[in-house]
Amino acid sequence: MKKDTVHAIRTALESLGISPCPPVDIEIPKGESHGDIATTVAMGLARSLKKAPRKIAEELVGAIPDRSIFESIEIAGPGFINFSFTKDYLRAMVKRLILRDRSILREEIGQGRKVLVEYVSANPTGPLHIGHARGAAVGNALCSILEESGYAVEREYYINDAGRQVKMLGMSVYAKYQQMLGVECEFPEDGYRGDYIDDEAKALISGAGEKYKGRSFDECGDEISSWSYRRMLALIGKDIVLFGIRDFDHWISEKELYDRGEVGQALSALRDLGHIYDKDGAVWFRSTAFTDDKDRVVIKSDGAFTYFASDIAYHKDKLDRGYDIIVDVWGADHHGYIPRIESVMQAFGYDSSKFRVILVQMVNLLKHGEPFQMSKRAGNFVTLSDVVELVGADTTKFIFLTRKADSHLDFDLDVVTAQSSENPVFYVQYANARINSILENARTKGIDPGAAVDADLSALELAEEFSLIKKLLAYPVVLEGAARAFEPHRVTYYLQELAGIFHSYYHHHKVITDDPRLTKARLALCLAIRVVLSDALTLLGVTAPEKM
């Protein structure tokens, strides 16, 4: 739909000798009275051509060579050109959808460009919680959308396994272990207090027995820390599987960056470029030379690297790997880091426009309408696995994807567990399940739904049927917008709209009728709808159950 229209407009622009050819903006009008698809090019050209928009539109329309696919082309309002398609054109698209013709499901805007998306990257000191889940859902869906739009996407998780956090994890487990074995041991003040620490201590007892009993942390701390850390990483891996998002292509270890000397190398590279200086016994990165408002310490006066130092190394590593676009999905509370990372990019001579941060706002967890305060230290946070068990992975992901990433989100445990119509995911999944139910019903009546590909689609004549087809043809336009804007939630909204039109159609018209020709045609339409529903749900990481 879009491709054919854009092609027609481009051809017309060329034949009018308008060059360079301006970008052809296409939009799908809200109301059907404005046609099936519209363009604003004429209005956009008004200024540079110094002509009235409607005049340009007229010339443009006159110059469209082949208008056989259009029912009508009208100029409206200040200079819109509204296109309507013939019924036969629309009908023909149904078959291409059933056959999953990629050219009408996707816009290949990525052209193979390499994209790295880093998301989740939770510290390996405990299980994932509800806050991480939003980043996981958004990152996962974004990757799928970009991938299906023709980008070469790599998914990455950065593990902060070098700092004191891992040590603190070890100390927490160590203390709990000693306590359980009856040895008096003070729990570290900044230790992690979740139930999982108890579990780890128990696991340590059953695995190592009393091997560490009564020994000092200096003696056995490293062993316990790295043991705990590996288990936490495994736990996070399990959570990711449980949540139903794709596995990461790369798990990058901060510690390994240090071990390979990359942190030191990155800093000396910066020093060679003249962006490093010494002051007050510390080593500084002159980030104010770029977009930052403050210079940043990279090596403290006690000789230790700051967290930012390894971040420099990590992002240099990303740059060196040669991606066209580097995306970081961060919690919104880290927004203050954007300028300094941008500065790093620029310091290494890269255009920071290839770097893009998606900020994911906090999840406001509610229970009985009241805020449910989470604190990892207090140990009362709600884990991702708890939520998956309580709410379900599909619902959780879908709800996280019904808002744009940078808006705040209320997640009321009572509301989302109610299994009521407040769960938009059911609405969409139900449409898919209904179609399967129809197909099943057809089979029991001896009709092979698969044969519907050959249906005589001229039997489709209802306005609702054409609304459905047009909505299906809008899918690649929505996908393209979602990919360009890095906004997965657009797909979520589209799905709800498509499901809505289908539910209405279902209620008003029988698919399986006494008329074999009509039945076959409507089955074909159902198959096409199912293709889009399941395709979009898959991109969002949500399942498309056959039965509900």
Add this chain to the structure above:
RNA sequence: GCGCCUGUAGCUCAGCUGGAUAGAGCAACUGCCUUCUAAGCAGUAGGCCACAGGUUCGAAUCCUGUCAGGCGCGCCA
């Protein structure tokens, strides 16, 4: 104090990178199950797009200011 995000129906939020008469879900009222799944459908009602200016053919959308909420501003991680 400075910076970032947000402000749209009673509530939760969309609004397609500046387009045509502002949308959805929930909540509230009205109807619809001997017919492919009622987790559904049809309808009613609900708005000074926080406020004030500006930019232009055209603004919920872009710019400036004000107000309100959230977050961030360490030789922490």
